[in-house]
Amino acid sequence: MTRTDPHDVPRPDARLHFGVFFQGVNHWTIWSDPSSGSQIDPASFLRVARAAERGLFDAFFLGDGLRLRESEGGVHELDVAGRPDSITQLSALAAATERIGLVSTSNTTFNEPGDLARRLAGLDLLSGGRAGWNVVTTHNAWTGENFRRGGFLDHADRYRRAEEFLSVARAVWNGWAQGAVADSAEARSWSVPGAVGRVRVEGAHFDVDLAPTLPRSAQGHPVIFQAGDSGEGRDFAARNADVVFSAHGTDFDDALAFAEDVRRRLRAAGRAEDALRILPGTEIVIGATEKEAEEKARWVRLHQVTPAVALGIASRLWGFDLSGRDADGPLPAEDPVVAAYEGRFGTRWVDDPRAVVAEWRAKADANGWSLRETVIELGPQRGHVGTPAGLAEKFARFVRHGALDGFNVSPYLVPDGLDDIVELLVPELQERGVYRTAYTGTTLREHLGLAPVA
Amino acid sequence: MPRPALHLAVEIDGDGAHPAAWRRAAHAPGELLSPRRLARTAAAAENAGFTLVTLEDSILPPGSADGTGPVGRIGAVERAAFAAASTSVLGIAPVLATTYAEPFHVSSQIASLDHVSAGRAGWVVGTEEDPAAARAWGRPVVGGADAIAREARDGLRVVRDLWDSWEDDAVIRSVATSRYLDRSRLHYVDFEGETYSVKGPSIVPRPPQGRPVVLAPAGLVPAELTDVALVGGPTPAGAGAAASAAGAPLAFAEVEVALDAPRETARERIADLERYAPWEGRPDRLRYTGPAAGLVELLADLAGRVDGVRLRPLVLDEDLAVLSRLVLPELFVRRLAARPLPGTTLRTSLGLPRPLSRFTTAGAAAPAPEETR
Numbered sequence: 075m076t077r078t079d080p081h082d083v084p085r086p087d088a089r090l091h092f093g094v095f096f097q098g099v100n101h102w103t104i105w106s107d108p109s110s111g112s113q114i115d116p117a118s119f120l121r122v123a124r125a126a127e128r129g130l131f132d133a134f135f136l137g138d139g140l141r142l143r144e145s146e147g148g149v150h151e152l153d154v155a156g157r158p159d160s161i162t163q164l165s166a167l168a169a170a171t172e173r174i175g176l177v178s179t180s181n182t183t184f185n186e187p188g189d190l191a192r193r194l195a196g197l198d199l200l201s202g203g204r205a206g207w208n209v210v211t212t213h214n215a216w217t218g219e220n221f222r223r224g225g226f227l228d229h230a231d232r233y234r235r236a237e238e239f240l241s242v243a244r245a246v247w248n249g250w251a252q253g254a255v256a257d258s259a260e261a262r263s264w265s266v267p268g269a270v271g272r273v274r275v276e277g278a279h280f281d282v283d284l285a286p287t288l289p290r291s292a293q294g295h296p297v298i299f300q301a302g303d304s305g306e307g308r309d310f311a312a313r314n315a316d317v318v319f320s321a322h323g324t325d326f327d328d329a330l331a332f333a334e335d336v337r338r339r340l341r342a343a344g345r346a347e348d349a350l351r352i353l354p355g356t357e358i359v360i361g362a363t364e365k366e367a368e369e370k371a372r373w374v375r376l377h378q379v380t381p382a383v384a385l386g387i388a389s390r391l392w393g394f395d396l397s398g399r400d401a402d403g404p405l406p407a408e409d410p411v412v413a414a415y416e417g418r419f420g421t422r423w424v425d426d427p428r429a430v431v432a433e434w435r436a437k438a439d440a441n442g443w444s445l446r447e448t449v450i451e452l453g454p455q456r457g458h459v460g461t462p463a464g465l466a467e468k469f470a471r472f473v474r475h476g477a478l479d480g481f482n483v484s485p486y487l488v489p490d491g492l493d494d495i496v497e498l499l500v501p502e503l504q505e506r507g508v509y510r511t512a513y514t515g516t517t518l519r520e521h522l523g524l525a526p527v528a
Numbered sequence: 529m530p531r532p533a534l535h536l537a538v539e540i541d542g543d544g545a546h547p548a549a550w551r552r553a554a555h556a557p558g559e560l561l562s563p564r565r566l567a568r569t570a571a572a573a574e575n576a577g578f579t580l581v582t583l584e585d586s587i588l589p590p591g592s593a594d595g596t597g598p599v600g601r602i603g604a605v606e607r608a609a610f611a612a613a614s615t616s617v618l619g620i621a622p623v624l625a626t627t628y629a630e631p632f633h634v635s636s637q638i639a640s641l642d643h644v645s646a647g648r649a650g651w652v653v654g655t656e657e658d659p660a661a662a663r664a665w666g667r668p669v670v671g672g673a674d675a676i677a678r679e680a681r682d683g684l685r686v687v688r689d690l691w692d693s694w695e696d697d698a699v700i701r702s703v704a705t706s707r708y709l710d711r712s713r714l715h716y717v718d719f720e721g722e723t724y725s726v727k728g729p730s731i732v733p734r735p736p737q738g739r740p741v742v743l744a745p746a747g748l749v750p751a752e753l754t755d756v757a758l759v760g761g762p763t764p765a766g767a768g769a770a771a772s773a774a775g776a777p778l779a780f781a782e783v784e785v786a787l788d789a790p791r792e793t794a795r796e797r798i799a800d801l802e803r804y805a806p807w808e809g810r811p812d813r814l815r816y817t818g819p820a821a822g823l824v825e826l827l828a829d830l831a832g833r834v835d836g837v838r839l840r841p842l843v844l845d846e847d848l849a850v851l852s853r854l855v856l857p858e859l860f861v862r863r864l865a866a867r868p869l870p871g872t873t874l875r876t877s878l879g880l881p882r883p884l885s886r887f888t889t890a891g892a893a894a895p896a897p898e899e900t901r
């Protein structure tokens with residue numbers, strides 16, 4: 075493989091940033107292998123976070139889902155599930171790690187800003203300025219059944235509430251002036267008079283009056299991530315986020331198109347193009363040779379997409395229960411049933427089931443694929459497969475062409491699924507000058523190369 | 529051999545029980561909000577031999593009536609999780625109020641604290657009584673003692689049910705049937721209260737202790753929903769009577785303590801702080817001021833009347849050191865109290881059984897998970 079000439083690209087000095095996403099809910103995490111560990115034991119989280127820190131990752135990332143996913147009339151049984159409250163888990167990791175960023179996915183619909191901003195600021199202080207917040211807006215009535223207010227929010231309002239939520243949070247985080255606490259026990263009072271402000275907001279979504287209880291952290295306040303893919307979501311990111319956690323990181327052209335779309339929205343929002351990092355979620359399978367990598371990827375896919383998982387994915391695409399069918403046989407003959415989506419299975423993965431089924435049929439026929447093979451080849455997926463050197467070349471091209479700034483990597487095995495990346499891929503990236511060789515800062519904002527908070 | 533009777537808890541919020549305690553703290557005032565200081569305090573309590581620390585909280589600033597005290601505080605759950613990861617045998621119980629907070633979140637937070645601490649979590653059921661808390665939350669005021677008690681009670685019911693909603697063995701990892709979970713061992717809680725309903729199940733697997741230890745001020749919530757009643761009285765006999773009346777499996781007396789320190793007596797230390805703010809006494813708390821030996825005698829007396837104490841030291845940095853050097857060792861030697869044993873859960877330290885999930889299918893008694901991991 076020829077190496078890219080680093081001077082012949084738009085961003086010759088760009089560096090790749092890695093986060094690790096400990097997922098805990100979905101079929102990407104293989105649980106059937108003997109090396110698969112606990113999804114809830116704190117030792118698993120610590121093992122992954124420490125591996126990532128050894129690999130000089132920017133961040134350790136936890137997701138959020140406020141109701142257990144359901145399928146075929148009950149709790150979904152096929153995939154890993156059951157995870158800790160993210161801020162609680164991350165506060166524990168803050169005590170057991172030194173440098174890595176700690177990012178919590180937290181929802182703006184079923185939280186209140188005074189409370190959540192305070193929890194995130196606490197994590198930020200306890201970690202010495204390493205906290206991040208992935209702002210998500212899941213709002214369906216089905217999730218709302220776990221909360222006092224139920225499903226109270228219109229779809230159209232999800233980002234309006236999120237935006238107002240974030241502005242209250244920022245006001246809470248900025249409520250204390252620098253040096254707000256007395257520097258001596260002899261002072262007249264613990265806080266310097268006038269240095270602690272009040273936050274008063276009467277908005278469309280919030281009526282809040284509070285006294286913030288925390289100073290700024292070493293990085294000012296938590297780094298803002300955003301993970302919605304709709305146009306509204308991308309605009310929200312362009313106005314408010316420091317990092318976009320996207321789903322566009324497998325195909326170069328798709329990644330570049332997404333990045334250019336986001337940069338266009340950034341300009342429209344009046345922000346600099348380098349004010350936002352783009353970190354798509356991905357999976358990385360590494361082998362010593364291309365052939366070994368392909369074989370390993372095959373093993374991974376077969377363990378992720380068991381016959382039952384294949385039927386579950388097909389059921390959600392076709393819109394009715396296919397669990398009795400033969401996954402190793404042909405695709406169901408029926409047409410998909412398109413119904414309103416209630417959110418029982420997280421974010422909907424396709425917009426137009428009819429079109430997707432038509433494409434599946436055509437390709438399955440052409441290749442002689444079973445339903446399971448079709449799901450493996452064409453179903454929800456993302457990821458990169460290759461040798462350490464081959465992947466390093468590929469990723470260098472992605473980042474130097476501005477298609478992305480790095481990846482949020484989901485290990486397919488917990489807790490040791492990051493080890494290959496840390497031990498084999500990172501050195502190759504370092505050799506090519508696209509990856510740090512030591513942490514140069516202490517805060518998440520510094521790791522990401524973001525400007526200090528004003 | 530039966531474990532000694534008196535369980536020892538200590539409140540480690542802020543700089544101490546006195547509103548001006550920060551003026552005698554062994555650190556710069558702002559250091560109160562640092563991770564180093566929290567880790568140091570938790571380690572001091574653990575090394576002293578306490579079974580449990582509690583962490584006060586509110587969305588409102590702690591403060592003092594005259595506005596000169598500390599107005600900063602990190603959330604109790606975040607502090608508890610951080611402290612859990614920096615200790616190994618200490619029980620840790622943050623205050624959380626369901627007056628405004630979502631019971632679903634409270635359940636997840638405490639369950640997660642139990643996971644990160646390998647079974648050392650407790651929950652002190654709190655209330656937000658000040659209407660200013662409603663404005664800080666941005667929610668309608670819950671006004672009046674009855675409504676506040678209702679929200680505490682309903683919140684506790686929901687939280688307990690959510691902890692029970694995963695049976696202990698719900699994760700089956702059955703490769704043969706392609707199932708990670710057995711949905712028949714997961715349960716909708718279908719809570720219907722006066723003001724809201726909650727569906728469930730929890731998003732967090734059952735905590736290591738089954739249910740983390742629930743502590744609550746006596747009389748706030750139905751005693752049968754709690755493990756430890758926090759009781760008080762101006763005298764040991766009064767505390768003992770309150771303990772008998774509480775009806776919970778265990779009762780801990782609230783005791784404020786100010787001890788003679790190497791260079792100054794307790795009285796001198798209090799007098800020093802009284803220059804800034806008064807230390808108002810409360811009828812529902814004992815208060816001890818004086819030499820360490822006198823506190824040992826008081827605790828020996830209380831050992832026959834209550835199951836434990838929660839100490840509220842005047843100044844943490846000063847009184848924890850005296851407790852550690854002179855009080856707890858004496859209690860241990862006299863077998864009035866004992867250190868928690870490494871690898872045990874808080875429930876085990878307190879002599880409380882591990883509860884089965886109330887949804888567990890009759891007859892199918894679930895095995896208790898291993899005590900140590």
Ligand SMILES: Cc1cc2nc3c(=O)[nH]c(=O)nc-3n(C[C@H](O)[C@H](O)[C@H](O)COP(=O)(O)O)c2cc1C
Pocket residue numbers: 136137138139179181209210211212301302303304305306307308319320321355421
């Ligand atoms: C890569 C990625 C990861 C996401 N992770 C989560 C998550 O952990 N929890 C969650 O509630 N939503 C998650 N979401 C979806 C967001 O909730 C999003 O706010 C929601 O789908 C509505 O926004 P949209 O309509 O802009 O997509 C994720 C989305 C993407 C693209």
